[in-house]
Amino acid sequence: MNKQKIVLAEDNSTLSLLLKFRLEKEGYELLMAVDGKEALELVELHKPDLILTDIMMPFVSGLEVISHVRNKLSMDTPVIVFSSAGQEEMVLKAFNLGANDFMGKPFSPNELVIRVKRLLA
Amino acid sequence: MLDYQSIVDYFEKFPALIQLAWVLSALITVTIVLLTIYLKVIRSVLRKKDIEINKFKEEYEGALVEYLYADQGDDNFSQVQTAIILKLKKDVPSKSRRKIIIKILYNLMNEVSGEMSESIKTLYYETGLIDYALARLKNKNWYVIAKGIGELTRFKIEEAYVDVNHFINHKRKEIRKETQLYLVNMFRFDGLSFLNTLESPLSEWDQVQLLEALQKFDDQQICDIEPWLKSTNETVVLFALKLAQMYNQFETKDVLIELLSHKNKEIRIFVIEVLTHLYGIEAKDMLKANFNALSLEEQISFFGLLEKLVVPTDEPFVEKHLFHKNFEIQLLALKILKSINIEKFEGLSNLPAHEKSPAMLKFVKSI
Numbered sequence: 261m262n263k264q265k266i267v268l269a270e271d272n273s274t275l276s277l278l279l280k281f282r283l284e285k286e287g288y289e290l291l292m293a294v295d296g297k298e299a300l301e302l303v304e305l306h307k308p309d310l311i312l313t314d315i316m317m318p319f320v321s322g323l324e325v326i327s328h329v330r331n332k333l334s335m336d337t338p339v340i341v342f343s344s345a346g347q348e349e350m351v352l353k354a355f356n357l358g359a360n361d362f363m364g365k366p367f368s369p370n371e372l373v374i375r376v377k378r379l380l381a
Numbered sequence: 382m383l384d385y386q387s388i389v390d391y392f393e394k395f396p397a398l399i400q401l402a403w404v405l406s407a408l409i410t411v412t413i414v415l416l417t418i419y420l421k422v423i424r425s426v427l428r429k430k431d432i433e434i435n436k437f438k439e440e441y442e443g444a445l446v447e448y449l450y451a452d453q454g455d456d457n458f459s460q461v462q463t464a465i466i467l468k469l470k471k472d473v474p475s476k477s478r479r480k481i482i483i484k485i486l487y488n489l490m491n492e493v494s495g496e497m498s499e500s501i502k503t504l505y506y507e508t509g510l511i512d513y514a515l516a517r518l519k520n521k522n523w524y525v526i527a528k529g530i531g532e533l534t535r536f537k538i539e540e541a542y543v544d545v546n547h548f549i550n551h552k553r554k555e556i557r558k559e560t561q562l563y564l565v566n567m568f569r570f571d572g573l574s575f576l577n578t579l580e581s582p583l584s585e586w587d588q589v590q591l592l593e594a595l596q597k598f599d600d601q602q603i604c605d606i607e608p609w610l611k612s613t614n615e616t617v618v619l620f621a622l623k624l625a626q627m628y629n630q631f632e633t634k635d636v637l638i639e640l641l642s643h644k645n646k647e648i649r650i651f652v653i654e655v656l657t658h659l660y661g662i663e664a665k666d667m668l669k670a671n672f673n674a675l676s677l678e679e680q681i682s683f684f685g686l687l688e689k690l691v692v693p694t695d696e697p698f699v700e701k702h703l704f705h706k707n708f709e710i711q712l713l714a715l716k717i718l719k720s721i722n723i724e725k726f727e728g729l730s731n732l733p734a735h736e737k738s739p740a741m742l743k744f745v746k747s748i
Binding site: 272273274275277278281282345365366367368369 | 445450496498597
């Protein structure tokens, strides 16, 4: 059986690694991006089942990633955004652009797994 | 072919100025060559250092993730965790590696919550990193102490209270700032107790940082701020006024009214703003009675208060200042009159031209 693919765009390498380990343990295939630009390349190339993206990233932000996926690529892939304290307006913008869920940092990786499973069920 | 001697003879035939130019050119050329070599060496050293840092970073990130997932869910460490602690403990004495470990731990601690965050804190203790931070507090250089306090704040080490607290009146403002942030980040509003004894001024930037730290907490139950409103340190009073405004401290109104006669003008003006925010209607009559004794800034601030808290009985007072020499007061008075007695306001248009400002009336009418 093919593993479900998840693109993870996060510029904090330690958090990326932590989530990669956790989600791979749950049976997903993780495609890692350190910024929005890399994330978009991975999305176009691999057509993932889910996108996890931080809002603030170098070069291309999480909001731009969502906008590109929804408007340019016309994909309805579920998107979960990670936001930090003080980015409440950004989260609203993300939902307006078509994000499906959000998680405020700091968050629990276990909670993320639950949300991922719910969206990919 | 010219031999060495002939070159020297040839050179000596030149005028002194040309000789000097040649010597200088030679010196500059040699310097450029040496600097180029030096830069190349520096670049190669930095590159090597970068590669080494990335190698250790990857290694420690992997170890940290492994440590976190090896958690058994009880108070005991698993075998894997013990091995990782020992490995890190061995590397911690190296300054460069310690720096990398601290950065990795801190970066992740900020991003994950609950048990994982606590596990990272435990690792900080177990690897002995805390001892290095505490040792920094005994350093003779102020910037090392400030960095040490900052690290203890970031890792939420409440146990360092006794070691940190005595820096609260340190002569260096950087150390004072870090200490204040430590206390507030660890003990929230209780941490503000340093304001009781603070002798040094609390800069605007310090105040902003403290307010930002306080707003991060879910529990916004503020303590009694009245002692700070009565402080002899004027910056503490200004900070307490900000707290009164942000946390709607209605019960401090009496103290605020007393502060209307404070010797510092900045405080008096800010008190009027805070009273406006807290609907301090009790202050209105007092300010009205002393209006002419107030400074212009206070008068403007008072009209700001009146704009929000005006009642019909204030009309004669407002009317008296409709043609005040100050533009802001005139504008506010017109706006207030319009809000309480529109007929009288409309009637102002009939006044002779020299007694009114048609442009301002037109503007107030339009808003």
